[in-house]
Amino acid sequence: MKIKVLVADDQELTRDCLKIVLGRRDDMEVIDAVGTGTDVIRSVRKQQPDVILMDILLGERDGF
Numbered sequence: 001m002k003i004k005v006l007v008a009d010d011q012e013l014t015r016d017c018l019k020i021v022l023g024r025r026d027d028m029e030v031i032d033a034v035g036t037g038t039d040v041i042r043s044v045r046k047q048q049p050d051v052i053l054m055d056i057l058l059g060e061r062d063g064f
Contacts, residue, residue: 003027004029005049005051006043006049007019007033010058018053031043036061040054
């Protein structure tokens, strides 16, 4: 069983790098990568990730 990971960062380059690094692992799957706090909430409700890697400062909503 793979660990479902949601990546949340407002910088596209950071999201892309994390997707590449985590995508190389056999035990993890990046199910979504988003750039805003609002998108985090939507993705969590839809995708139900096991783990969220989230930046603290996300524009209109923060990581707290």
